[in-house]
Amino acid sequence: MTFNIKTIGNNIDEEGLKEFGTDFAIDKVAENEAEGFICRAQNFHDYEFSKKLLAIGRAGAGFNNIPVERAASEGIVVFNAPGGNANAVKELVIAMMIFGSRNLKPANKWLSDQMGTDKSIDLAVEKGKKAFAGAEIAGKTIGIIGLGNIGSRVANDAESLGMKVLGYDPYIAVERAWEISSHVQRVTSLDEIFAKADYITIHTPLTDETRNMYSAVNFVKMKKGVVVLNFARDEITNKEDVLDFIENGTIRYFATDFGSEKFYHNDGIFVTPHLGGSTAEASLNCTKMVAHSLERYLKTGEIINSVNFPRVRQAMLTPYRVTLINKNVPGVVARISDAVAQENINLANIVNRSQGDFAYTLLDLDESDESKVEALVGHFKDSENIVRVRVIKK
Ligand SMILES: NC(=O)C1=CN([C@@H]2O[C@H](COP(=O)(O)OP(=O)(O)OC[C@H]3O[C@@H](n4cnc5c(N)ncnc54)[C@H](O)[C@@H]3O)[C@@H](O)[C@H]2O)C=CC1
Numbered sequence: 001m002t003f004n005i006k007t008i009g010n011n012i013d014e015e016g017l018k019e020f021g022t023d024f025a026i027d028k029v030a031e032n033e034a035e036g037f038i039c040r041a042q043n044f045h046d047y048e049f050s051k052k053l054l055a056i057g058r059a060g061a062g063f064n065n066i067p068v069e070r071a072a073s074e075g076i077v078v079f080n081a082p083g084g085n086a087n088a089v090k091e092l093v094i095a096m097m098i099f100g101s102r103n104l105k106p107a108n109k110w111l112s113d114q115m116g117t118d119k120s121i122d123l124a125v126e127k128g129k130k131a132f133a134g135a136e137i138a139g140k141t142i143g144i145i146g147l148g149n150i151g152s153r154v155a156n157d158a159e160s161l162g163m164k165v166l167g168y169d170p171y172i173a174v175e176r177a178w179e180i181s182s183h184v185q186r187v188t189s190l191d192e193i194f195a196k197a198d199y200i201t202i203h204t205p206l207t208d209e210t211r212n213m214y215s216a217v218n219f220v221k222m223k224k225g226v227v228v229l230n231f232a233r234d235e236i237t238n239k240e241d242v243l244d245f246i247e248n249g250t251i252r253y254f255a256t257d258f259g260s261e262k263f264y265h266n267d268g269i270f271v272t273p274h275l276g277g278s279t280a281e282a283s284l285n286c287t288k289m290v291a292h293s294l295e296r297y298l299k300t301g302e303i304i305n306s307v308n309f310p311r312v313r314q315a316m317l318t319p320y321r322v323t324l325i326n327k328n329v330p331g332v333v334a335r336i337s338d339a340v341a342q343e344n345i346n347l348a349n350i351v352n353r354s355q356g357d358f359a360y361t362l363l364d365l366d367e368s369d370e371s372k373v374e375a376l377v378g379h380f381k382d383s384e385n386i387v388r389v390r391v392i393k394k
């Protein structure tokens with residue numbers, strides 16, 4: 001069987017797509033004919049998914065561009081590439097912190113406005129440069145909100161650059177916590193970050209808690225002259241409030257990956273065009289990661305790095321595997337097992353894992369008779385609690 005994968009947008013790394021094996025055809029059919037999508041930041045909230053679509057690979061970290069709960073309810077598994085672009089974002093954040101501290105935006109603008117001979121400009125430069133004298137980051141305190149793949153890397157590198165590091169992440173994953181330098185001080189209140197940090201950077205998903213976190217209600221708690229960075233998501237920032245707090249001197253410099261017309265012309269603000277994860281390396285990593293996840297899911301039913309279904313790894317040793325996406329309600333697994341028994345099929349293995357309102361059930365059938373497997377699937381076709389059934393032949 002050949003699976004059709006459709007790339008959405010023109011930003012998908014071609015080299016990374018070569019990870020797909022020979023059973024996969026890339027961009028050979030229309031979107032509504034594909035079993036899998038690979039996308040970046042394209043917005044799918046108003047998109048009508050076709051019944052054929054089984055999986056979406058988000059070649060990046062953030063997945064707020066995809067309606068993941070609706071996708072689950074339509075039997076579509078969404079994968080992302082955790083950590084695939086974390087180094088890229090970390091490098092840009094460190095660069096932007098130094099860029100701001102050294103007043104490089106106004107300094108460069110001033111230089112670009114100089115006219116005359118090299119000699120006269122050199123004289124003017126030596127006379128005028130004191131207006132842009134900056135500050136060093138070593139010895140300063142950085143507060144990092146979110147210590148995941150990106151935040152943990154920023155924390156470790158800031159610490160090696162001589163900064164005192166405060167980290168806030170009430171939901172930190174154990175494996176990330178192990179990776180963070182013991183010199184990074186974990187704080188349990190955001191207000192401690194706001195009160196103590198000379199630099200503040202956020203590396204969380206966009207959630208109800210983080211939306212508008214950079215707004216007046218928190219800016220008033222920050223130190224005068226603070227440097228604030230947002231390379232996470234646009235909606236974390238209240239742009240009018242940023243402009244007000246630059247104007248009143250609280251924020252010395254604001255760096256962000258998400259712009260606004262008023263930001264571009266402000267000397268205290270530096271905007272990059274959503275470039276955090278845009279390096280050749282990150283693009284390749286992320287495409288490879290989601291290609292692997294899609295390939296594995298489509299060929300074996302195993303789920304790795306999904307954001308809307310639990311992890312399921314199970315070697316396929318039987319002639320047939322049936323996978324079901326079902327509502328997470330009582331009695332479904334019992335009914336599935338009953339159907340297997342009614343068809344007199346030997347069940348070699350059953351896995352059922354839930355996440356939120358949906359669950360994933362994997363049945364390994366010790367049965368080579370295709371007609372019996374078809375009869376079993378017939379039991380599930382009209383069930384209101386089962387949204388997707390697939391048969392995978394070894
Ligand atoms: N500018 C760009 O191009 C990129 C932006 N991003 C953004 O950065 C975000 C973080 O990326 P990763 O570090 O790779 O994700 P991640 O999932 O590895 O880490 C996110 C961390 O945020 C923490 N967190 C969640 N809610 C929090 C809260 N209210 N307060 C404090 N911590 C909280 C989580 O516990 C987790 O440790 C992404 O969700 C995405 O929005 C990611 C990659 C590229």
Ligand SMILES: O=C(O)CCC(=O)C(=O)O
Nearest residue numbers: 040041060061062277278
């Ligand atoms: O795909 C991109 O360039 C955006 C990266 C990003 O924002 C993410 O991975 O969350």
